Amino acid sequence: MSKRESSKYKIDRRLGENIWGRPKSPVNRREYGPGQHGQRRKGKLSDFGVQLRAKQKLKGYYGDISEKQFRKTYDEAQRRKGDTPDLLIGLLESRLDAAVYRAKFVPTIFAARQFVNHGHVKVNGKRVNIPSYRCKPGDVIEVREKSKQMALVIEATQLAERDVPDYIEADHNKMVATFSRVPSLGDVPYPVQMEPNLVVEFYSR
Structure with a gap:
């Protein structure tokens, strides 16, 4: 069983989004990241950075999924016939x-x-x-x-x-x-925009 070392609230802060839509999320008060350098102005993310962030956001949303488990789910979605981003969401929601x-x-x-x-x-x-x-x-x-x-x-x-x-x-x-x-992306009530297409790009590099 994977162990989450950082608290769930730090995931919100690090990503700068209230990914579960919780009223208590610290992002509602402080939109900058955690730590002493959190308020520094953010630079523009590279394509890799954007894809990595999309992967971290989707993986983080499902709680304690390890990287190994998440990659395995992606690999299964890719093997199946159909739209890989939709299939990935369907497998996670299942x-x-x-x-x-x-x-x-x-x-x-x-x-x-x-x-x-x-x-x-x-x-x-x-x-x-x-x-x-x-x-x-x-x-x-x-x-x-x-x-x-x-x-x-x-x-x-x-x-x-x-x-x-x-x-x-x-x-x-x-x-x-x-x-x-089994739902597709449009059926899932995410409080923030999820971009599984970028996750597919991240793993397809």
């Missing part, structure tokens, strides 16, 4: 931790990874504790009975800052969600 986050069972993508890891989630009636588990259309994801009253879960369902997208059918009374289809 992860179990992403589906749990989208269903609003937990407040953050980081909490989703931990929630799955700790065995609070069942897929089609069986407990699954692998965050990268690939959901298929029609899969039923549910919070285990013992976990439904956790403060984290109750808090998440009441969050007004984001809605459940239409490719997830969620019932918060029963804490059950169905992964109805």
Whole structure:
């Protein structure tokens, strides 16, 4: 399991964008980067820099994905027939931790990874504790009975800052969600612009 050394708020600050759309993000107050040199005027990024930044932003959005895991997901998207940027997004959104986050069972993508890891989630009636588990259309994801009253879960369902997208059918009374289809880029409610085409360019160099 990969370990994130920098806090999730530093990801926002480093990128200069509130990538999860959270009201508490420090970017809402300070748009410059962290550290003593954060306020220096930024130079113009090279093409490589723009592509790297797009990759860091997309990878960072999904929480604790390691570079190895992310590259593996890209390689799979490239092997499949179709539009690689769209396929990459579809594969990332098919992860179990992403589906749990989208269903609003937990407040953050980081909490989703931990929630799955700790065995609070069942897929089609069986407990699954692998965050990268690939959901298929029609899969039923549910919070285990013992976990439904956790403060984290109750808090998440009441969050007004984001809605459940239409490719997830969620019932918060029963804490059950169905992964109805694999989304494309236009279906995913990112709070900031994601550019998977630049990620493809980055790895295609």
